[in-house]
Amino acid sequence: MATDRRKLLKMGGLAAAAALSGCVGVQEQSTPTESSSSGGSSGSDDSSTEQATTQPQVDPGTAAAWYARSPAEAETLKSVVETFNGDSRHTVKGSDLSDLEKKTQSAIPAGQGPQIFEWAHDWVGDYYQRGFLSDQSDNLSVSMDQFTSAAAGAVQFDDAVVGLPFAAETVTLLYNKEMVDSPPETVSEMTDVMEQHHDPSSGSYGLGYPLNPYFMSAWAQAFGGYYFDPSEDEMLGLANSPTVEGFNYILDTFVPYMPKDTAYGPQAAAFSEGNAPFAINGPWYLGTAREKGIDVGVTKLPTPDSGSPSPYTGIQLWYFANGMENSESDAAAGREFAEWYVTNEEQLMANAESHGFIPVLESLAGSDDLPSAVQGFSEAVQQGVPMPTHPKMNKVWGPTGTAFGKALDGNMSVKDAMVEAESTIRDNWE
Structure with missing residues (x-):
């Protein structure tokens, strides 16, 4: 049923994808911990400086990112990934898969899975207990306080942080x-x-x-x-x-x-x-x-x-797969992309305007600047309860x-x- 629910996204899409490359940016970074926890800021504040001096340099890595999106959403994400790759010393290789559940369940145990993949939060408990996910709580430069409480709770299981949230969804x-x-x-x-x-x-x-x-x-x-x-x-x-x-x-x-x-x-x-x-x-x-x-x-x-x-409400997130544990360089690439993606306010607002994504970044959630349709969905999310x-x-x-x-x-x-x-x-x- 989880696959059936998300397959609905593949059955209809926007007429054209919004080009986000003009409204998102990734700073030049010297360490993976300088990824944008402030949504594309300069990274020159004291906390970033401290991180850069206390954590070792990691060579550029390449992270595989799997997802299953509607055609228009996939086109937008492709543009976002290209922007990231152009501005970051790390690289992300995205793959849009129609059978994401089957692929993750076969590839991850075989050691052939991605570093990160995108899905709603209803897989968190099952995938974590099956050893498919990686706890990255000690390696993140973003705080769970930056997200709504429901979103922050959705990406944690048994005190592990197994992904980062970027949007809520429900029906209304x-x-x-x-x-x-x-x-x-x-x-x-x-x-x-x-x-x-x-x-x-x-x-x-x-x-x-x-x-x-x-x-x-x-x-x-x-x-x-x-x-x-x-x-x-x-x-x-x-x-x-x-x-x-x-x-x-x-x-x-x-x-x-x-x-x-x-x-x-x-x-x-x-x-x-x-x-x-x-x-x-x-x-x-x-x-x-x-x-x-x-x-x-x-x-x-x-x-x-x-x-x-x-x-029922869902939280969309970038999961950290256990492929994060194979190479620190590739893990750094996956973390940097996920952290940047979920905290960049311009990008999140563009996704709201183009695709109806409901932001879960606390600074945007419920904002009067959100499109009216997204505000309507946001009200519906408040009516609901997160999927277990x-x-x-x-x-x-x-x-x-x-x-x-x-x-x-x-x-x-x-x-x-x-x-x-x-x-x-x-x-x-x-």
């Missing part, structure tokens, strides 16, 4: 400004608009909403339910009454206004082709809709009559999606389907 309500006068604050208001536009016989719908566990989490957890919580005696909460209520809420409230095929492609197309006033989707989808000429508004998820939507990093969480996604599919098809009740899902998950854990 998008609306077509030509079809919706003002964003709905309640689900009841949203339903009124959906009813006005829903006419499947003419290819019009009220909502485009891909139904997979990540996208559905807001409502499954809206009434006190949860998928997985390692702090609870019963870690699984799928079959709990509040969670079942949330799943049924999706079936009763949203499914009647959606295209019949609930997969990502048809649901995304309903909104991006101008055939639905609303979509529930993530920041990666903004470019797709805008490319089609949709004037997109972004707002937080509307509230039901009782409860409050609580979507516990290794057992990875076994939850698949059976949850399968169970909901059975309920959606009418083959089982939500309750029975989720009881079955919990049994499958426990078997998988063993």
Whole structure:
């Protein structure tokens, strides 16, 4: 499921990538610890001088960086890497991989993996316990205090710092400004608009909403339910009454206004082709809709009559793979790039404007200077809860999606389907 969720990024992108080379910069550096903890500053302050005199010189290295991005996002990152390589004595070689999960799980144990790779934080616990990651806490020149508390927490496991965060993500309500006068604050208001536009016989719908566990989490957890919580005696909460209520809420409230095929492609197309006033989707989808000429508004998820939507949120980060431990020179290249990438305010703002990335650098998070769409997603992030990093969480996604599919098809009740899902998950854990 983790791969399925991130593959959504590959299914739609911006019409053109923003050229960031004109708004990012990497200083000339004599040691790896002089990487830009201030987002491209001169590096001449006292702390940088102290680092340069207390840590040994490391020869120029080359770091492999793996990622899986939408076409437009990948093009931007390619430009950023070229800028870094032109200005730094170190080198980064980027690779865009459609099967990043499979590649990391096969290459890293074989000693053929990268120094760094980009993904959401939900792999942290699993990958760390499997020995795929490297604790770089003693080698970093950035402080976790520079990031939001959620972002800082997401990149740490068992007191190890296994990466650096640069963006948050979640799903929220998008609306077509030509079809919706003002964003709905309640689900009841949203339903009124959906009813006005829903006419499947003419290819019009009220909502485009891909139904997979990540996208559905807001409502499954809206009434006190949860998928997985390692702090609870019963870690699984799928079959709990509040969670079942949330799943049924999706079936009763949203499914009647959606295209019949609930997969990502048809649901995304309903909104991006101008055939639905609303979509529930993530920041990666903004470019797709805008490319089609949709004037997109972004707002937080509307509230039901009782409860409050609580979507899962993700933190995008550059992971430190255990390939960092093979060569200090190559590790220095990976660290320098990651530190520069996650602290350069100009670059982070450009990513927000071009791709809807939600900054987690404390100096930018929630800033009034952020694009309005990103501010809307930022509000949605505040509604949500971070995905668990516990290794057992990875076994939850698949059976949850399968169970909901059975309920959606009418083959089982939500309750029975989720009881079955919990049994499958426990078997998988063993």
